[in-house]
Amino acid sequence: MSDEAADDRQVALVTGAAGGLGGCIARRLHERGFRVALTDLDAAAAADAAEELDPTGRSAVGLALDVRDKAAFAAVRDRLTERWGAVHVLVNNAGHSKVEVLMEITPESFSGVVDTNLNGTFYGCQVFGEYFAARGYGRIVNIASLAGQNGGTATGAHYAAAKGGVATLTKVFARDLGARGVTVNAISPGPQDLPVVRRTVAPERLAQIEATIPVGRLGRPEFIADMAVLLSSEHADTVTGACWDANGGLHMR
């Protein structure tokens, strides 16, 4: 039996995993014993990130996956089942945010942001929801956002609306797939201490935002990654349709 055939580690696919939060989630899943597929629009960066985790390619692989393309999810699913036998976990993390003045958002810009953040999550949930349900087991973790709950502070209306939609889709898929061994949950992070945040939010604005956070600091992406690992585990079988907040107290239910 080959090494790979003898390997019973579960397989997790993370979208938008070339860096940022997705890279962090993929690293954590790998540390916790999953084989991981790091997928991204930027295939070369995803391959580099995978190589950092495992230069042999036995337990980490980088692949191109544009989440705006439903067929791309199916193609990656097929490549992974061929390579590792099955997929057990999908983390819909890919996203992009734009800071734009509400009344100046063009139809193209609105659709573009919704396409990645909301449609991408929908396609992932459809393709893998169906596949997981047929196998009787699966975990889907959708990365939503505080912006989807409070309308956003440092982001645009398109992003906030799309993330609100991600939280709603999570419930719809959770209800549909619950009886077939598949859980679907969302994580809703507040502002994280990540490169994209420091790149897109001016330092003065960031200081203002930090001052409004009850705990007084930006979130740690490693903690969000730990939440994703917990929701991806087999014993998380009674958590579904949930949205776990980690926002420093910015939004309390």
Ligand SMILES: NC(=O)c1ccc[n+]([C@@H]2O[C@H](COP(=O)([O-])OP(=O)(O)OC[C@H]3O[C@@H](n4cnc5c(N)ncnc54)[C@H](O)[C@@H]3O)[C@@H](O)[C@H]2O)c1
């Ligand atoms: N950074 C935060 O504070 C924060 C807060 C709440 C939620 N989030 C969410 O966390 C997730 C990751 O955000 P991040 O901060 O790491 O951002 P990021 O911009 O650093 O990373 C996003 C990744 O997604 C990839 N990507 C973009 N469009 C894609 C597409 N169409 N197909 C596949 N990959 C694509 C990018 O190449 C990039 O690697 C996003 O869903 C974001 O909305 C982030």
